[in-house]
Amino acid sequence: MHLELTEEQQLVRASVREFCEKYIEPLADAVDQEPCFPSENVKRLAEQDWLGIPYPEEYGGAGADYLTHIIAVEELSRACAATGSIVEANASLVGFPLFKFGTEEQRKKYLTPLCKGEMLGAFAWTEAGAATVAYGATTAVSEGNEYVLNGAKTFVLYAPVAGVFIVFAATDKSKGTEGLSAFIVPADTPGIKAGEQVKKMGLRGALTSELVLKDCRIPKENLLGQEGQGFTIATTTLDGCRIGIAAQALGIAEAALEESVRYSKERVQFDKPICTFQAIQWMLANMAIEVEVSRYLTYHAAWCYDQGLPYSKEAAMAKLMASQTAVRQTDTAVQIHGGIGTVKGQKVERLYRDAKITQIYEGTPDVMRMTIADSLLQ
Amino acid sequence: MLKVITCFKWVIDEADVKVDASSRRLILDRVGYKISLYDRNAIEEAALLQEKHGASIVAVTVAPPTAKQCLKDALSRGADKACFVNDPSLVDLEPTQTAALLAAAIKGQGDFDLILCGEGSSDLYTQQVGPILAEKLGIPCGTYVNKLTVIEGEKRVIAERKLDDCVEIVSIQLPALVTVLPDINTPRIPTLKQVLAAGKKPVDNITLDKLESPSEPGLETTSILGATMERRRLKFGAEAENIRAAVGALLKEGVIT
Numbered sequence: 341m342h343l344e345l346t347e348e349q350q351l352v353r354a355s356v357r358e359f360c361e362k363y364i365e366p367l368a369d370a371v372d373q374e375p376c377f378p379s380e381n382v383k384r385l386a387e388q389d390w391l392g393i394p395y396p397e398e399y400g401g402a403g404a405d406y407l408t409h410i411i412a413v414e415e416l417s418r419a420c421a422a423t424g425s426i427v428e429a430n431a432s433l434v435g436f437p438l439f440k441f442g443t444e445e446q447r448k449k450y451l452t453p454l455c456k457g458e459m460l461g462a463f464a465w466t467e468a469g470a471a472t473v474a475y476g477a478t479t480a481v482s483e484g485n486e487y488v489l490n491g492a493k494t495f496v497l498y499a500p501v502a503g504v505f506i507v508f509a510a511t512d513k514s515k516g517t518e519g520l521s522a523f524i525v526p527a528d529t530p531g532i533k534a535g536e537q538v539k540k541m542g543l544r545g546a547l548t549s550e551l552v553l554k555d556c557r558i559p560k561e562n563l564l565g566q567e568g569q570g571f572t573i574a575t576t577t578l579d580g581c582r583i584g585i586a587a588q589a590l591g592i593a594e595a596a597l598e599e600s601v602r603y604s605k606e607r608v609q610f611d612k613p614i615c616t617f618q619a620i621q622w623m624l625a626n627m628a629i630e631v632e633v634s635r636y637l638t639y640h641a642a643w644c645y646d647q648g649l650p651y652s653k654e655a656a657m658a659k660l661m662a663s664q665t666a667v668r669q670t671d672t673a674v675q676i677h678g679g680i681g682t683v684k685g686q687k688v689e690r691l692y693r694d695a696k697i698t699q700i701y702e703g704t705p706d707v708m709r710m711t712i713a714d715s716l717l718q
Numbered sequence: 719m720l721k722v723i724t725c726f727k728w729v730i731d732e733a734d735v736k737v738d739a740s741s742r743r744l745i746l747d748r749v750g751y752k753i754s755l756y757d758r759n760a761i762e763e764a765a766l767l768q769e770k771h772g773a774s775i776v777a778v779t780v781a782p783p784t785a786k787q788c789l790k791d792a793l794s795r796g797a798d799k800a801c802f803v804n805d806p807s808l809v810d811l812e813p814t815q816t817a818a819l820l821a822a823a824i825k826g827q828g829d830f831d832l833i834l835c836g837e838g839s840s841d842l843y844t845q846q847v848g849p850i851l852a853e854k855l856g857i858p859c860g861t862y863v864n865k866l867t868v869i870e871g872e873k874r875v876i877a878e879r880k881l882d883d884c885v886e887i888v889s890i891q892l893p894a895l896v897t898v899l900p901d902i903n904t905p906r907i908p909t910l911k912q913v914l915a916a917g918k919k920p921v922d923n924i925t926l927d928k929l930e931s932p933s934e935p936g937l938e939t940t941s942i943l944g945a946t947m948e949r950r951r952l953k954f955g956a957e958a959e960n961i962r963a964a965v966g967a968l969l970k971e972g973v974i975t
Contacts, residue, residue: 347787351794351913354752359907389910402910608951 349408356412359388360419368420372690375544377501378423385423386457390416391430395439399447400455406580407642410587414638417591418598421694422545424591428584429497429546430454434461437506437522437577441565450504450524459503464493464525464551465574478553480509480521486557487511487523489531493551497701499534500547503527507553508570520570524562531556542693579652581702582659583645586638589662589698593634596666596673596691597627603677603688614676623676627669634662653715659698660708666695720773720868721830722764724797725820725851726757728781728788729841737944744944753791756836759898762905763866764834765796771868774798776827780819782806793916794908800919801827805926810939813846815932820847821854822929827922832875833895837862848897857893864899 345353363381371378385391393409395401402408409431417424431454438451438461453459467477478491489509499505505525512519525532535550565573601624604615614620641654670692674681681688699705734749753761764775777797779788781804789800803823811819824830833855835848845861852859865878869889877896879886890896908916926932950971954964968974 347790348913348917350787351791351908351916352910354791355794355907355910355913362907387909388907393910397911402914404910404914408910611951 345407345411348404349411352404352408353411353415355388356390356415359384360415364416364419364423368423368687369685369690371420371422371545372694373544373684375422375547377545377547378420378426379501381423382426382457382460385427390427391457392435392451392455393427393431395431395435395451395455399439400452401435402455405642405646406583407639407646410583410638410642413584413587414591414594417588418595419591420545421588421592421691422543424588425497425543425546426460428581428588429463430460432581432584433463433497433577434504434506436580437463437564437573438524440576441522441569441573442524443561445561446524446564453503459527460498460501461504461506462496462498462502462551463577464496464499464505464507466493466495468492468494478507478509479513480511480523482511482560483557485560487560487563489523489525489553489556489558491553492535493553495538495548495701496534496551497546497548499549499551500537502534505532505551506564507532507551508574509553511567511570515568517571518568520574521567522564522570522573523558524564525553525556525558529556529558541696542690543697544693578702579655580645582655582708583638583641583651585698585702586634586641586655586658586662589659589666589695590631590634590638592666592691592695592698593627593631593662593669596670596688596695597624597631599688599691600624600627600673600676607678620676623672627672630661630665630669634658634665637661653712656703656708656711659703660705660712663695663698664705666691666698670695720767720771720832722767722773722775722832722834723824723827723830724757724760724764724775724777724792724834725847726761726777726779726788726792726836727754727816727839727841727847728752728779728785729754729839732840735944737946739946742943742946744942751785751788752840753788753795754836754840756838756840756898756900758795758836758905759900759902760834760836761792761795761797762903763898765906766903767832767866767868768796771870776801776830778820778823778827779803780808780811780816780823782808789921790913790916793919793921794913795905796912798919799922801922801924803924803926803929807926808932811932812935812937813842813844813850815935817847817850817854819929819932820851823924824851824855826924826928829893831873831892832868833857833893835895835897837897837899845897848895852895855893855895857895858890859895859897860888860890861897862899863896864902866896866898866902 389402392401393404394406397403413424413428480487480489507523507525511521533552538548607614637658641658644651644654673688731750731752736745767773775797776799777792778801783804838845860877862879863877864880867876873892954960
């Protein structure tokens with residue numbers, strides 16, 4: 341049994357860590373507080389070949405494995421969760437459906453610029469009345485050589501800066517999820533517009549807005565996969581993304597643990613550093629255990645993915661555990677810091693807010709449990 | 719085309735070294751390793767020369783076989799080939815031993831124009847390996863270099879040496895050895911494609927039976943202990959009597975006499 345990363349994976353971890361110290365950490369507070377989109381760093385991420393890690397070089401990717409992508413997302417999220425989510429969303433949420441379901445032409449035209457960082461993508465799935473199952477409000481009607489899209493999507497991550505959208509819309513409303521289809525919609529298509537930005541609690545640099553489609557006409561060739569395949573495309577994509585969200589949560593939890601260890605050694609109360617008190621030591625020990633468990637589940641899910649094994653259950657377990665850990669342990673980290681932990685500019689304050697969304701997007705803990713239970717009861 | 723050799727050392731990442739509070743013994747069982755920082759500047763300088771003038775770069779190191787990972791690290795930073803002098807006995811070497819092994823390995827690599835080394839290693843910082851290596855190879859050596867210019871067609875380099883009280887600009891005939899300071903450049907962070915390509919580059923594995931055994935060490939290490947700093951946690955205000963109290967405390971601790 342091998343529980344060791346390859347030399348390449350270890351080198352990537354070291355290089356991402358160095359990159360974070362140099363470029364990501366210094367900006368992380370501004371990215372969160374303003375909030376702003378770190379576009380200079382996105383260019384640098386592209387130069388490092390980290391925007392399309394698991395895709396072949398012929399599509400501008402690096403041709404590495406998914407675990408390498410996961411390690412990069414983990415390390416970036418450790419420094420700035422919003423930046424980690426750029427790499428994760430671009431490669432998994434948008435890159436994956438293009439690679440897996442796209443035609444050769446679609447891959448060349450859209451996946452390549454995503455991997456090279458020439459543009460970012462956004463995944464327009466959620467609708468105001470439905471999240472896990474999105475169908476109804478957005479429709480696509482076939483007219484000659486075109487589809488005409490109408491409707492509105494909400495919580496579209498990176499909609500304000502995206503160059504291309506994967507939009508899910510009903511081509512046959514009567515069929516429910518079976519009537520959903522996926523479309524590639526370039527951001528400069530007339531009739532598609534990012535709405536007002538959502539003011540979020542955490543992951544604030546990951547700009548999010550609604551997306552409005554009004555008589556948005558796209559050529560038939562922009563259908564991704566087949567008509568009616570939209571739900572399968574979305575669920576397959578989200579399965580893999582969950583490993584990426586687990587990596588984000590893992591990075592956040594690791595940062596919370598590091599900050600807590602550091603602070604508890606510095607902070608003196610009753611004439612001793614607070615790390616000498618067992619109450620604090622138990623908190624740190626519990627944090628470390630949960631971080632380690634999350635890491636193994638996350639890496640194992642990515643390993644299954646790389647081996648071509650089934651990974652839905654593993655991804656759900658990893659996401660559930662890592663996101664619960666991130667939420668619980670950023671809370672503990674703020675507790676260890678005391679009052680100062682609630683002050684803006686303190687890393688743990690940001691981590692505490694960034695953690696929550698990992699429990700929600702790409703599926704809540706209950707949805708993860710449904711997936712796990714389905715797999716047990718099949 | 720310029721033939722450049724860079725020497726590097728695989729050292730313990732000092733951030734991972736812990737000190738046992740009671741015995742002051744260094745706890746090294748969970749340490750990570752890295753290419754010594756100034757050696758990264760040496761490799762980067764070679765990569766920059768390669769971009770500017772075209773150059774082949776061989777990265778040479780002396781280490782135990784367990785340090786194998788250092789090869790891909792060096793190769794991902796720009797070297798075309800690695801030369802790995804390895805044997806389980808090659809730990810905690812003295813500068814003379816390291817320099818002798820490097821010299822023997824470099825002689826086996828054929829002609830070269832320029833050898834680049836870091837000014838000193840992150841762990842011991844003796845600053846001796848570069849100059850001893852130059853001496854063993856019988857070539858000129860420029861130390862403390864923070865700017866290096868290759869004069870094409872003349873087989874020489876202009877080196878700026880940053881000394882304590884001045885900057886000395888020297889012209890050095892090639893082949894030569896130069897040791898570099900950290901402000902000569904900013905080492906790049908390897909891209910993912912460079913990391914993946916590193917595994918496909920050639921490595922010369924040189925075991926000790928192909929070289930002379932290193933000389934016996936001349937030094938004996940009796941112990942290595944961590945320096946500890948105990949804080950007294952005394953606070954003083956800015957008024958005159960507080961200053962007296964501060965001076966009194968410094969006298970009592972023996973900081974001033």
